[in-house]
Amino acid sequence: MGKTKHNGPIKLDTSWKPSMWASLVPMGLGKVKPHHIRDTVKVIYENRDNLAYAYRILTQGVCDGCALGVSGLSDQTLKGAHLCTTRLNVLRLNTMPAIDPNWLENVEEMRKLSSADLRKLGRIPYPLSRKPGENRFARISWNEALNRIASKIRGISPKQLAFFLTSRGITNEVYYTAAKVARFLGTNNIDNSSRICHSPSKTALKRSLGIGASSCNYQDWIGTDVLVFWGSVPANNQPVSTKYMYAAKKAGTKIILINPYREPAMEKYWIPSIPDSALFGTKIVDDFYQVNIGGDIAFMNGVMKIWFEMEEAERGAALDHDFLAHHANGLDELKAHVLAQDWAALEKSAGTSRERMKEFAVLLARAKSGVFVWSMGLTQHRFGTDNISQVANLAILRGFIGRKHCGVMPIRGHSGVQGSGEMGADPFSLPGGDFDEKSWSRLEKIWGFSIPKWQGDIVGVSLENALLPNGHERKTRLFYTSGGNFLETMPDPSYMKKCLENVELRVHQDIIFNTSTLVDAKEEVIVLPAMTRYEQPGGGTSTSTERMVYFSAEVEGPRIGEARAEWEIYVDLACRVDPKRKHLIQFSSAQEIREEIALANPNYDGIQHLKKRGDVFQWGGAWLCEDGVCPTPDGRANLIPIELPELQRPNGQFFVTTRRGKQFNSMVYSERDPFNDADRYDVLIHPEDAKSLHIREGEPIVVYNQFGTFQGKAKYADTLQGNIQVYWPEGNVLIPKGVYEKYAGIPEYNTTVKVEKADRFTAGKDLKYAEKRVEDLEVDVG
Numbered sequence: 001m002g003k004t005k006h007n008g009p010i011k012l013d014t015s016w017k018p019s020m021w022a023s024l025v026p027m028g029l030g031k032v033k034p035h036h037i038r039d040t041v042k043v044i045y046e047n048r049d050n051l052a053y054a055y056r057i058l059t060q061g062v063c064d065g066c067a068l069g070v071s072g073l074s075d076q077t078l079k080g081a082h083l084c085t086t087r088l089n090v091l092r093l094n095t096m097p098a099i100d101p102n103w104l105e106n107v108e109e110m111r112k113l114s115s116a117d118l119r120k121l122g123r124i125p126y127p128l129s130r131k132p133g134e135n136r137f138a139r140i141s142w143n144e145a146l147n148r149i150a151s152k153i154r155g156i157s158p159k160q161l162a163f164f165l166t167s168r169g170i171t172n173e174v175y176y177t178a179a180k181v182a183r184f185l186g187t188n189n190i191d192n193s194s195r196i197c198h199s200p201s202k203t204a205l206k207r208s209l210g211i212g213a214s215s216c217n218y219q220d221w222i223g224t225d226v227l228v229f230w231g232s233v234p235a236n237n238q239p240v241s242t243k244y245m246y247a248a249k250k251a252g253t254k255i256i257l258i259n260p261y262r263e264p265a266m267e268k269y270w271i272p273s274i275p276d277s278a279l280f281g282t283k284i285v286d287d288f289y290q291v292n293i294g295g296d297i298a299f300m301n302g303v304m305k306i307w308f309e310m311e312e313a314e315r316g317a318a319l320d321h322d323f324l325a326h327h328a329n330g331l332d333e334l335k336a337h338v339l340a341q342d343w344a345a346l347e348k349s350a351g352t353s354r355e356r357m358k359e360f361a362v363l364l365a366r367a368k369s370g371v372f373v374w375s376m377g378l379t380q381h382r383f384g385t386d387n388i389s390q391v392a393n394l395a396i397l398r399g400f401i402g403r404k405h406c407g408v409m410p411i412r413g414h415s416g417v418q419g420s421g422e423m424g425a426d427p428f429s430l431p432g433g434d435f436d437e438k439s440w441s442r443l444e445k446i447w448g449f450s451i452p453k454w455q456g457d458i459v460g461v462s463l464e465n466a467l468l469p470n471g472h473e474r475k476t477r478l479f480y481t482s483g484g485n486f487l488e489t490m491p492d493p494s495y496m497k498k499c500l501e502n503v504e505l506r507v508h509q510d511i512i513f514n515t516s517t518l519v520d521a522k523e524e525v526i527v528l529p530a531m532t533r534y535e536q537p538g539g540g541t542s543t544s545t546e547r548m549v550y551f552s553a554e555v556e557g558p559r560i561g562e563a564r565a566e567w568e569i570y571v572d573l574a575c576r577v578d579p580k581r582k583h584l585i586q587f588s589s590a591q592e593i594r595e596e597i598a599l600a601n602p603n604y605d606g607i608q609h610l611k612k613r614g615d616v617f618q619w620g621g622a623w624l625c626e627d628g629v630c631p632t633p634d635g636r637a638n639l640i641p642i643e644l645p646e647l648q649r650p651n652g653q654f655f656v657t658t659r660r661g662k663q664f665n666s667m668v669y670s671e672r673d674p675f676n677d678a679d680r681y682d683v684l685i686h687p688e689d690a691k692s693l694h695i696r697e698g699e700p701i702v703v704y705n706q707f708g709t710f711q712g713k714a715k716y717a718d719t720l721q722g723n724i725q726v727y728w729p730e731g732n733v734l735i736p737k738g739v740y741e742k743y744a745g746i747p748e749y750n751t752t753v754k755v756e757k758a759d760r761f762t763a764g765k766d767l768k769y770a771e772k773r774v775e776d777l778e779v780d781v782g
Contacts, residue, residue: 004622006217006548009079012243013250014274020249022268022281032264033281034674036085036272043088050095053557057094060613061534062542062552063087064094064169066238067412068218069544071614076548077218077244081273084239090169093511094532098125098560104137111518115485116668118513125561128527132520137527142562145526146569149478150576152505156477158186158452162462165192165425166483167414168511169533170566171540172423172549172607173593175416176431176600177567178482179424181574184449184585188427188435188456189476193484194417195426195458197376199744200384201410202421206434207385208392208640209401209408210632213418215624216371216407217546218244223251224405225367230258230296230391231377235265235284236660236675237413242269245284246277254363258289258296259377260351260657261684261725262718265675289360290720292351293655293750294381294647299350300390301644302357304338307365307397318365320399327628328396330639337641349644351720364398369405375413377657381750383645385743396637402625412545416533419543422601427456428744432601446599448584458745460490464738466502480507482530482566487516491735491747492707509569511560529563536565538590541610548618551610567593649722653752654689656703658728658735673727682715684725685755690714693755700758705751708733711758724755 023031047054063070065087073081099122103110107130110118127145128137153161163182165175175192182190202212209215221227221244234241245255257266266285271277291299307318324331343354350357364370372395378387392408400406412418424431430451433439440451457465457474463486468475479500490496497519500506506521509528517527533540534555543549567587575582587593591611598608603619610617630637649655661673661680671680678684683703685695695701695714703710703726710726710733719725726734728749739748 003626006076006219006618006622009074009076010219010222012078012080012247012274014276016276017250020282021276022270022283024280026279028270028281032675032677033268033270034085036270039085040088043091046092047095049097050558053555054091054095056555056557057091057534058083058087060553060555062415062550064415064533065090066240067415067418067545068238068240069415069546069548069550070240071550071552071616075240076616078247082240082243083273086237086239093119094534096122098123099513104128107135107137107518110513115488115514118515121513123511123560123563124513124527124529125563126529127562130525131523142564145528146573146576148524149480149505149507149526149573152478153185153577157473159189159454159473160475160477161185161187162189162457162459162476162479163187163191164459164479164481164484165420166481167193167417168483170416170420170482171533171536171542171552172416172419172597173536173540173590174482174566174570175420175423175425176593176597177570177587179431180447181570181585183447183451184574184581185577186452188452188454189462190425190456191427191459191462192417192420192425193414194412194420195744196746197413197417198379198410199426199428199746200379200741201374201388203744204385204388204392205408205410207638208389208396209625209637210630211624212421213547213620213624214407214409214545215401216409217622220371220405220407221245221253222247224248224253224369224371226254226256226364226370228256228258228370228372229266230372230374232373232375232411233259233263233265234373234411235263235269237375238411242271242282242284243274246271246274246282249282249284254286255284256287256289256360256363257285258291258299260290260293260655260720260723261659262288262290263675289356290352292349292647292720293657293723294383294645295350295352296378296387297349297383297390297642298346298644299352299357300394301338301341301642302343302346302350302354303361303364303394304334304397305341305346306358306361308335308339310361310365318361319397323399323401323628324397327630328637328639329634330641334393334639334641341644345644349647351722364394367398370395370398370400371405371407371409372400373409373411375411376749379410380746380748381645382739382741382748384741384746386642386645389640390642392637393639393642396639399628401637402623402628404623407623409545415544416542418545418547419541419549422543422603423597427458431597432603443600446596449581458740460738460740460745460747463490463496463499466499477504478507479503480509482509485514485516487519488514488729488732490737491732491739491749492737493729493732495737509566511563528569529561530566530569531563535559535563536590540590541594541607546618547620548616549604549607549610551612551615553613565590649752653754655723655750656731656734656753657723657725657750658731659684659725661727676715676717678715678727679713680727680730681712682727683712683755684715684717684719686719686721686723687716689721689724690716693757695755695757701755702758702761703734703753703755704761705734705753707736707751710734724753
């Protein structure tokens, strides 16, 4: 797709620049900040029983943390060694010994533990089974486990079978095999954690630019005029990226954050591997634009409205007319739509003033280059696809596409997820294409069997389908999940527990236990022990945010009991379900899978040559849509008018969203957020909002709506007034179940709530007061 190749890592300028320093106090003493040295010592202590193996994983393997793509201790962005606390935090998952078998004898005791405590018990050593009412996991053989699962699959409709794969260090080889096995077994009910995070990114970029991935590289951050982060906090979720931001600042880049909360991690950060930053910190962001939760579409419509007004007043002052004339459709329609927008409505929806929108609009209009980066702050809305199309509109209007220091980047949070959809492990995709007739006919020739043509369900719907009545063709009777914890990660946890309990047979293929593994099933729960990516025979590959495909070699070290490579488990199961056709699904090695991936997904032609440590290639070249030519039917980008979403917030209510602290997905590593010292049950609220409710900082409060009730404490924070934040997954009790974005099916993780002092909320001697409050709230929202 792209012609220009990535040039490899560049040298970081580490000369001292006091104007960038965050504080004159050495090492940030007394500041609220991560303690990298202390955390590193803690990791060394935790891995003391396997230090040699831990060292080999860090120096020989590809990071199984975030999706920056660090191979060993180096990456393709900057020269030098790169290591972050995210990677160190997940290291123990790879080095810990097997769980003490005594724990398996008492499920009730295990249920008293949190997922964090369960994780510390150790690895799953061999296949296990537990039936309803049993208080122990019984050890079973692989033959027994897979035969039971195969027998169940043969006895149900393919539409009653669903697969899910999480992001837990899973390789492209595993995603591809799972995607192929699902279709071999006749089901399209397969999903992955990437789709739950970034499906709107793929959907929007496809319709706007014809692409489904980042159009640029991390190197494009360094030297671009403007680097904008939308609803993304890479300093927390992708810590190594702070080095890239440091380099960008040195090169003169202005860094902007658009977010309801003025994120401390993006304001000041102490980068441990850069001497002056380690000592005095670095001021990362040049300006914050605080918008309402869900107010980004209005904000961007306001920016475009100002651009069109500038065009009329200054004759060509804001748009890239050459790019638009040769490479874009829909300019007149977008202009008419935007100019018709009412400023009062835009300001109310965005939560910010016309003057602030103009500041940002002028900044972008004067920039010759720009990179727009976003994450779940934009995607996890019921209008997430429209959010991303708005970002694409801005990039197209300014010509920030297909060239150096320009691009749109949905930054990934986990190392394996970029490849998951590209391997076909979701209901809307097949390897190398969408779920459509063109892809069916192409893959059927490669695979040698027919692909089911019906539309598969997203995982949330598959789980909800477990509650359908017996006899329904879509009732989920077997749910097979590789990692994942829906009990904690989905909205309305109590409802999700009912869904999990109503599956007849649940299969948990994983390396550790979590709370969802302990939930009963109608007939049986089977637990299968999986290998990590570093244990996978023949190595494996993963794809970074910037489309770099890295080879991670098998790392020599101890192995856990009977754990198997995940792709081998899928293949073995499929062969048992349909032994007469097993020749169509068998793989003898990981290399054989890579050979087939290169055929099934033409973008991945080159993966078959990745065989040793350090091997990497980038599919699509340095820039997608290079020189403005997009892989759309007519080769042009599409400008799309976007309507303002309906954001109802009656008087006395707040917009609420969920945020992450010191955690990796649902794996929480600290009860306190190192960037703002908040507890997991703290509610971030603006001081003026709190004072209007007579709430003091640290005071117990109740946040509630018709979906649930959350008890926490007030934490004063620089959030936009009218907006509060709670931690995820603790705050998921407030999020409505079954609300999915109409284009991409992503769950909604935002809503409106009321906030009250705890003593007032529970003033009654029984629950009548609380019930009346909820009834009033239901009337308010209609």
